[in-house]
Amino acid sequence: MDNYEAVIGLEVHVELHTKTKAFCSCPNEFGKEPNTNVCPICLGLPGVLPVINEALLEYAVKAGLALNCEIAAFSKFDRKNYYYPDLPKNYQISQYDLPLCRNGYLDIEVNGATRRVGITRVHMEEDAGKLVHGEGGADYSLVDLNRAGVPLLEIVSEPDIRTPEEAKAYLEKLKSILSYIDVSDCKMEEGSLRCDANISVRPAGTGILNPKTEIKNMNSFRAVQRALEAEIKRQCAVWAAGGTVESETRAWDENKGTTVPMRSKEEASDYRYFPDPDLVPIVISPDRVSRIKSELPELPDARARRFTSEYGLSAYDAGVLTASRALADFYEACARNYRDPKLVSNWVTGEFLRLVNARNLEIRDVKLTPAHLVEMLELIDKGTISGKIAKTVFEEMFDTGKRAEDIIKEKGLVQISDEGELSRIVEEVVTANPGVVADYRNGKEKAFAFLVGQVMKATRGKANPQLVNRLLKERI
Amino acid sequence: MKLSKKEVEHVALLARLALSEEEKERFRAQLSSVLEYADIINRLDTEKVAPTYHVLPIQNVERPDKEHETLPLEETLQNAPQRDGNYFRVPRII
């Protein structure tokens, strides 16, 4: 296997979260009762006509620009003809030979190295409905057309990806960019981002183009990585055994941990693409392109570079913080208002992300506000609470959205910095532990830590640690 | 342009039409003669001619991203050949 390299291209479909569908004005919403989010147009009833949603064009141009594509001055929609019961017209409105965006790229980082992956094209199309297959070998399926007509972008990469890790990094970067420009949620688990992969292997360092397989049915970034790993292994084994890899479509089987051939279609597909006569050409003026360009937010790579220079963060931390726009926004809102941006970074990449993951939350749903985090950090600075207590306070803030001050008051967590009170407690601890005191005096450093712990325990962690240290040292 | 029976069968499958043997032969003959007739257009040199997809010079027709009312469920399903609760029901998909 070491002698082989993989040639991987990814075909990604993302659902755009416009307010309405691509060619009719039905809401672009999920989770409604089956077949209640439809109209004559997305049902494909006789006589209906499509009209392009202007937001679809805006989002597509935005995505094209964010992915460094050329925006076509002249573009059009075509019909892709095939029969499937989730496709009410039995053709999909898509783009064939004149996609809206072409020749883009994105940069990925894997193992510290940056690689550029080319993007062949980005085009617009409509989504199909959903099929529910009857349970237990039933001989029927059920059709729900709520999703029919939802706008999609198809993003096709060049076969520039060499490893499954790169494939995953490409998807993560793509998700990051598309979320930044706010055109899609990109949730693979929920189907708003779908990925198929084309993959072949060849002896490393050669330019040979071997037959490739198309892998479908991968439902997470992790699944993409695993499926590609398994498929590389399989193809290498076929070649190593003197066989030939068949050009075919295979499905990832999560349980078996391998790809399996998909039942081949009865006919060679012939989509009979032709320009949709119901839709007129799309001519995007240079003015419109520059207007959309000027509205693009700062993208992840640029923002990460700025975070390292402006806030002195490591490239790694800057990368973590800028992977999601919401996280980067949160961080920056704190960092701008606090003296030590690196300390903020520690809290955000540490406790904050730990709790986001533990609670399985979206960053935008977190109750904690940047201002509250800054307040808490200032309370540590003032000595009102200790760094240790702060973790407890932070978790409470995170879960409830309350201010640190209120939590501290409610729970009586104010740090004890009263020298008189602490001296009294130190005295009690020393008196109660003569043996340990003796050990310390005989040079056992650990004994001192035990005594500090006893003081902290007596104050339920609220004692000012520096003060306790000094007072103990003075006393013994 | 003469069509073969195999071509007729392929086109019928693409178009999802089941044809009897008699229909296959009839369509083979009729389509062949229409296509043969249509072949006269190949006499014309169209190398420098642009295709007419649309007769009117209309472009960039877009609608605002605003919602309209969806169809009541009963109207959506009123023509369903086979209904199953909220769904359209179809035979097994292989």
Added chain:
Amino acid sequence: MEIYDLTAHELAEYIQKGELSAEEVTRSVFSRIHEVEEDVRAYVTLTEEKAYAQARYVDEQRRAGKKLGPLAGIPVGIKDNMCTKGIRTTCSSRILENFVPPYNATVVEKLEAEGAVMTGKLNMDEFAMGSSTENSAFFPTRNPWDLNCVPGGSSGGPAAAVAAGEAIYTLGSDTGGSIRQPASLCGIVGMKPTYGLVSRYGLVAFASSLDQIGPFTKDVRDCALVLNLIAGHDPMDSTSAPNPVPDYTSFLTGDIKGVKIGVPREFFGKGLDSRVADVVRNAIDKLADLGAIVEECSFPYAEYALPVYYIIAPAEASSNLARYDGVCYGYRAVPEKGEKYDIIEMYMKTRSEGFGAEVKRRIMLGTYALSSGYYDAYYLKALKVRTLIKDDFARLFEKYDVLVSPTSPTPAFRFGEKANDPLTMYLSDIYTIPVNLAGIPALSVPCGFVDGLPVGLHLMGPAFGEGTILKVAYAYEQNTSYHRARPPLQVEKRPKPTVRLQEGGNHRG
């Protein structure tokens, strides 16, 4: 003369003045329908109850002193390929036999908003594919001038209904001549407007880049009035023209002095019935007598129009008709007794049983023309020749205001006469098809008879030149009497109800 014999503008005047109620007009038309429909068979579905409700509403409005639309209270029939909410819309196809649309076509909305009275849905060739209405899955419609002859097609029902007095006017659709050819064969006025002038939203698509809705009327003034009603931009149709719409009646001056008329010699060649040629030549002489400047001209690409059409239209149709699959609406075939089918078998059985022979033939042809390896040779090539035809017209319209030709090479033919040879049938539309390819407007106006069967004069104009066409047609019509002729329908076998005008009525009779 009976009420149903009158024109829409005559009736509208009576209704506006209160000399006739909309209900009386409606009653007259329905009694005529019940009288002759057994012979003519123009309607697939009658909407009598709805018609009376609409008529009474118009009468109430008038009594309440509300301003009525220009054609309020006038009975109109709709070709059965325009969607009508709650009323089945079949396209005269078994596959849509029980389809009830949950929405109205834009034209239907417009008519209803203007107080139209809908008589019902009219027969046609299945999915508008045909030139005789013999391709209706239900029954053929007969020509009111000779019940042994076809009314033309595909809008045979709408044409026959107007000719027989079963509607005051009707709406049809025209993809390659489907309004003008039946108008010609039934002796009435029929117009195909410029592509994009009338919204296609709700018109069941046959060939999207060619389809256009238009009126069938008893005279040119009615045609202008109906066009006023249905023309105009529709945001639901991306191909709808944004142009402002003039008042088409303003062109009905009767004066055509100096109007330049071209007569393409290619439209008088092989295949044209010599008697039709004579009638049309006489009509052209009449135009010259009225002061028009008539000149012979050449349309070199004429012979390519038919082959181009028979590639483009079926190609678009093969995709447009893919949706009839038995999944969400329409006919679904049942499996053979004791057997089960999978989805592909269901599709194939449904479509084979649901479509008639002509529809299948065109779906096959279009699928082939778009299929891999043939797209460039057929579809793309046809679109390029389409450009040549369009440019040919553009060149002629630099010189002429209007072009004229026969509408159809023959008068109405007998049932079965052309049914077995698709190519011969396709030749019926040889003069009308170039117009659809170029997207320009054209109208057929009655210009005489051959053996008691009507002949139509075909007037073609540049895009959005409806006004000029109407002006010429009106001048011609006002100086002839063919539009006043009514077919001698033999209906003595049944008692003939007559509807009398209310007292004080002063319509001409």
